[in-house]
Amino acid sequence: MASADLRDELLCSICLNLYTDPVILRCGHNFCWGCIDQVLNTQDGAGGYSCPECREEFQERPTLQRNITLRNVAERLRSTQPHEEEITGICCTYCIHSPVPAVKSCLLCEASLCDNHLRVHSKSPEHVLTDPSTSLEKRKCSVHKKVLEYYCTEDNACICVSCRLDGEHQGHRVEKLDEASEKKKKKLRNVLQKVITKREKTEERVRSVEERWRKAEEKASAEAERVTVLFLDIRRRQDDLEKRVLSEISRQEELLSLSLSDVIQKLVIKKDELSRKMRHIVEVCNMADPLDVLQDPDTGDLCDPEEGGGDEDTGGHDKTQDVDVDVITGMLHTGISDIMTYLQTISPAKPKAMGAQPPSVRSRPSHTQASPVSGTEYGGDGVIVRTGGAGEVGTYGEGPADILLNVNTAGNNLLISNDLNMATWRKETQNHPKTAERFLCNHQVMGTGRFSSGRHYWDVEINVSVLWMVGMCYPSIDRRGDQSYIGDNNMSWVLCGGQVCNNQYLVIHVGKEIKLRHQISSDRVRICLDYEAGRLSFYELCYPIRHLHTFMTTFTGPLHAVLGVYDGYIKISRSPTDMRDHHHRGNVPRD
Structure with missing residues (x-):
């Protein structure tokens, strides 16, 4: 008992545990340092401070003095009785002076027993022993206060013998608990x-x-x-x-x-x-x-x-x-085209939309791929411009329809192929029916597709001829008189070449001719249109691709493709051709 009384004196009144780093106040009471510090922190400094045990008040926060002697006593007691804190299982009910682990529990007595008390415990059958348990009352029937021995399978409940014979589970199917x-x-x-x-x-x-x-x-x-x-x-x-x-x-x-x-x-x-x-x-x-x-x-x-x-x-x-701005612009376009060609040669991904700049012709597979211009398809270098079902080019991805030559606009000396892709000059008149749409100029023809928005491009193949022309025009262009010649009015923009041009390129608009510095090195030309940006560009499909000229304007209506040829043929390109073939044949492009 003396040991228990000594232990009570060494308990902190705040945490009710043995002192840990005890400190003493001026009133003489001791507390764990952490406990009293937390209490003082919760007190309002303006109203003063007080001792949690005797309520003595202090005007200022009291100084905490460590009680070394009390600390040593508490530590010694803690070291001499470690088993009290180490026992975490069920203890013997009858060992009241010191906790002793229990080895069995008696359901009848509702008590736990250590080895010593188990020896003197009653051996009669009604004293049922089980493994140590703290919930002995759960092992008895709440109604009859008897040990639970059976399990009712119908009600899923544990029952005693009285429940089975005389209680509410009488006649039910039961099993032994085991x-x-x-x-x-x-x-x-x-x-x-x-x-x-x-x-x-x-x-x-x-x-x-x-x-x-x-x-x-x-x-x-x-x-x-x-x-x-x-x-x-x-x-x-x-x-x-x-x-x-x-x-x-x-x-x-x-x-x-x-x-x-x-x-x-x-x-x-x-x-x-x-x-x-x-x-x-x-x-x-x-x-x-x-x-x-x-x-x-x-x-x-x-x-x-x-x-x-x-x-x-x-x-x-x-x-x-x-x-010379044209030279500078040409260098820019050529350099950018080279960078694009480099990207396509190293990237495994399919080409993506790159504005009005035409796609590179380097290293294309022969099968059909997604075009760099949305809403188009190409196989190799032959570009098929896809337009709306009614011929009106809208946003990318509408229903496909090929650009074809409009026979009703062809001059009388032009023979249009059955697939409407090629125009060939003939000395003999073709006796086309007279229509308001037809060019009186006998070497010109328009395309059927209309371009009123978006970015598009298409290729043409040119045969060596006296004169060839390719470009875009408004459908309201004159069909008769001097104003009907494409390039000689403000309704059309064209690129032309041929023997009459000394095998050089010319671009023409409103009758103004601009002679380009490049010599012809390829029989293919690409026309690129960025309608919203007002940009119409021409490119030579050599190796690598080369920018020729760009018209900048504001388009005020739908545009049509327009072609012209004298003593030769011109064709909308459909076949996949790698530009490297021209290089190998000796058609070396110029910078």
Whole structure:
């Protein structure tokens, strides 16, 4: 008892456990340091502080002094009685001075017994012994206060012998608890086996998903590294292209500066000469003697400026060549086309939409692929422009319909093929019916498709001829008179070539001809339309593809393809052809 009383004196009044790092207040009471610190933190400093045990108040937060002696005593007691805290099982009901583990429990006595008390316990049958348990009352019937011995299978309840013979379970099918327990265990084992099987399958799926995740991470990491390297290469190529274009601009600027500097020098000399003449004329006009005026020796050098030479003696500054924007634009388009070609040669993905820039012709498979322009298909280099079912080109992805030549617009010397893809010049008139749509100009024909939105392109194949023309026009273009010639009005934009052009390219709009610097190196041309951007571009399908010219305007209505040919043929391309074939045949493209 003395040991129990000593233990009570060493309990903290806050946590009711042996002191842990005890501290003492001015009033003399001891507490665990953590317990009293938490209490003081909850008290309002404005209303003062107080001891949790005696309620003595302090104006200021009390200083906590460690009680070393009390700490040592508590630690010694804790070390001499470790078994009290180590016993976590069921203890003997009759061992009241110190806890002793129980080995059996008596259902009749509702008590747990250690080895010593079990020896003296009654051995009569009504004293049923079981494994140690804290819920002995659950082992008895709540009605008859007898031991539960049976299991009613109809009501799924554990019952005593009185319940079976005289109670509400009379006549029910019952089993011994051990038998019912074994049946339930057997059933649970079957369920357990199924659960184990499902768990194993689930674990296998988890491993599979984790493996897939790991591979996805590795693939994503490798792809990120590949894309990083790709973009570094693209940026390097862009930087190189920028340097080349800026170098070309600087070169042209330097040449222009030298030319204009020479013109300025000559103009300064001319200005000084005119100033000298002005001064001499003023001096002569100020002479009072008529004889001096008439006999002035320098008068013969003076002349009316309108009678003298014009600006031709100043170096012809009006004829000085300006910065060649076409050359710069051509370098940009060629460089960008090379970058696109490079991307398509290294990327396993199908080409994607890239604006009005035409797709590369390098290394295309022969089977049909998705076109770089949405709503179109191509096989190799032969592009088939897909339009709406009624011939009106709308947004990408509408119903397909090929661009065909409109026989009702063909000139009388043009023979249109049965598939409506090719126009051939014939010396003999074809006796086409006279219609309001037909061109009086006998070498022109329009296409049937209408383009009023989106981005589209199509290819033509050109035979060596005296003249060929290809481009776009409004359907309201004149069909008779000088205004009906494509390119000679504001209703059409064309690219032309042939023998009459000395095998060079010309672009024509409103009758203004622009001679391009490239020689012909291919028999195929691509026409690209970006309707909303007002951009109509022409490309030579050589190896690599080469930009020729771009018209920039604002389109005000639907556009039609338009062709022209004299002494030869021109054809809307359908066959897949790799441009490298032209290179191997000696048709080497020029930059």
